[in-house]
Amino acid sequence: MNDELRERVEQEVEKHALINAVKHDSDADVGAIMGPLMGENPEFREHGDEIPGIAGGVIAEINGLSADERRERLAEVAPDELDELESEDEEDEQVLPDLPTADEFDEVRMRVAPNPNGPWHMGHARMPAVIGTYKELYDGWFCVRFDDTDPETKRPDLDAYEEILDAIEYLGFEPDAVYRASDRVETYYEHARELIEQGGAYTCSCSGEEFSELKNNGNPCPHRDKDVGTVREEFADMVAGEYESGEMVLRVKTDIEHKNPALRDFVAFRMIDTPHPREEASEYxxxxxxxxxxGIDDHLLGITHIIRGIDLQDSAKRQRFVYDYFDWEYPEVVHWGHVQIDAYDVPMSTSSIKELIDEGDLDGWGDPRAPTIASVRRRGIRGEAITDAMVELGTSTSNVDLAMSSIYSNNRDLIGDESDRAFFVRDGVEVPLTGSGPEEATPPIHPDHEDRGTREIPVGQAVLIEPEDRPNHEERVWLKGLGCVKYTRDTFQFTGDDIDAVREEGVDVIHWVPAEESVPIRMRTMDGDVTGRAEPGFEEYDADDVVQFERIGFVRVDEVDPADETDAVVYYAHP
Structure with a gap:
């Protein structure tokens, strides 16, 4: 390497190392800059063995500078790059609106309150994404409280408790505390008894139809004026299980002539014969x-801010009646609209997904066609990609649409740099090879990271290509990583052309795998399963590795050595 080229290498290394250090607010790293350095300066590649040694000395000097000195030096050598980084910093600033009255509290306290009636679908991700982000913004506190006090209509799924906590961790957050409402029934009884003593609740044996007619007409229930002693005794009998389902309820006294019938004397407790699936709560x-x-839990847990769907506005109004009886201050409420997610044919509903699984139309919560957290996770999509997309939706009261393409874009940024490349051919067409060509192809493991080496792919006597890539007679194509061939008499004949055939003559580049030693693969996608073959060596990957099939997209390795010796299985993530 001559002195002039060495000086250019040092200048480019300094620029890329400064960008790396300033962007990540940390020391620069040789491995992290090699990809972009070589990508921007292809003429450096023939000196690839010398450059890491040169880079090491330059990076050592940069790592000896303070953060301010690095930023000042970057402003001198590459001011446009610094402007771009600063503009990215501005974009990374708070996306969510400020929480109302947050500065009036010593600590912002929030809750994620799922019903554990099944694993989460994608819409559920919005709540922990936003609440977890608010916790970070305000250095606050949040808990997960499982609202599991309906053992019949929304019957809890015993596995869902841990599955939901696991989903929250996958999205990037850890709750400060976890509660199960079914563990706190005695607490709710205590507050019901106190409400009864205040004359704020009464027992009612009207049928649902009878009370509905009274309520809608603004007429009081005949049981509304029972004396406190009678209500106390009848509620004790409810707690003791003396009534059958539907025979007796406890109602909160509100305003029987309220303009909104949904707020008139609502039910606080009811009888349910179906035992709770949790053994600890099965006797209630x-x-x-x-x-x-x-409402009771929000007060006792010191919740300062509630985020809930705009369709639950009546819930806040009902709870305020209870808070007024106890002379409590109601938390701040942020209402938001529903989120709709495209790209799925399956309804985003826990009950609907469960029904499709039971009927065999989906093969589980991780089926790639299911709009579930388990599904996207199995496809190799990072939780951070989902969280960022959900946070960007904000907290508008309008219904919002989320395109999966935005999640895919976020995920591509997270995994693109670290994912190895590989060839995969779907429904391959076999084409014999003739002529003088290499016995082995050596495409890079990653085109932006030459330091990671190459893949060694034996060529053999024939290759498999995708049907739509078959060229016309006498047409040339470039077999990626191998060379230029001409399609003649149903065979590929090596032509000896160099890469200029692609750059200057527009010869198409296609991927391929050797016909004899390739690996059978079943790729699971949102549109169904696809079979094909991957390049030799793919079987060396482990489950959970993410690989980019060139010209196809990213996949997560699910099963590379199945017990029944069938095809290896991968899940398609996105282009």
Whole structure:
């Protein structure tokens, strides 16, 4: 390497090392800059063995500078690059609106309150993504409280408790505490008894139809004026399980003439004969309704801010009646609209997904066609990619649409640099090879990271290509990583052309695998399973590795050595 080229290498290394250090606010790293350095300066590649040694000395000097000195030096050598980094920093600033009255509290305290009636679909991800981000913004506190006091209509799934906590961790957050409402039933009874003593609740044996007619007409229930002693005794009988389902409820006294009938004397407790699936709660028969249970817990847990769907505005209004009886201050509420996610034919509903699984239309919560956290995770999509997309939606009261393409874009940024490349051919067409060509192809493991080496792919006597890549008679194509061939009499004949055939003559580049030693693969996608063959060596990957099939997209390795010796299995993530 002559002195002039060495000086250019040092200048480019300094620029890329400064960008790396400033962007990540850390020391620069030789391995991290080699890809972009070589990508921008292809003429350096023939000196690839010498450059790491030169880079090491330059990087050592940069790592000896302070953060301010690095930024000042970058402003001298590459001001446009610094401007771009600063513009990215501005884009990374807070996306969410400020929480109302947050500065009035010593600590912002929030809750994620799932019903554990099944694993989470994609819409559920929005709540922990936003609440977890607010916790970080305000150095606050958040808990997960499982609102599992409906053992019949929304019957808890015992596996869902841990699956939901696992999903929250996958999205990038760890709750400060975890509660199960079914462990706190006695607490709700205590507050019900106190409410009864205040004259704020009464037991009612009207049928649902009878009370609905009274309520809608603004007429009081005949049981509304029972004396406190009678209500106390009848509620004790409810707690003791003396009534059957539907025979008796406890109602909160509100305003029987309220303009919104949904707020008139709502039910706080009802009888349910179906035992709770959790053994610890299986003896209870008198269960609180969600509005009562959640309202009590929000106060006792010191919740300062609630985020909930705009369709739950009535819940806040019902709970305020209870808070008024106890002289409590209601938390700040942020209402938001529903999120709709494209790209799925399956409804984003826990019950609908469960029904499709039971009927055999989906093969589980991790089926790539299912709009579930388990599915996207199995496809190799990082939780951070979902969280960032959800946070960018903000907290508008309008319904919002989320394109999966935005999640894919986020994920591509996260995995693109670290994912190895490989060839995979779907429904391959076999084409014999003739002429003088290499016995082995050596495409790079990653085109931007030459230091990671090459793949060694034996060529053999024939290759498999995708049907749509078959050229016309006498047409040339470039077999990626191998060379130029002409399609003649149903064979590929090596032509000896160099890469200028692609750069200057527009010869198409296609991928391929050797016909004899390739690896059978089943690729699971949102549109169904696809079979094909991957290049030799693919079987060396481990489950959970993410690889980019060139010209196809990213996949997560699911099963590379199946027990039944069938095809290896990968899950398609996105282009």
């Amino acid at each position: 028969r008198c269960w609180p309704m969600l509005d009562f249970q959640s």
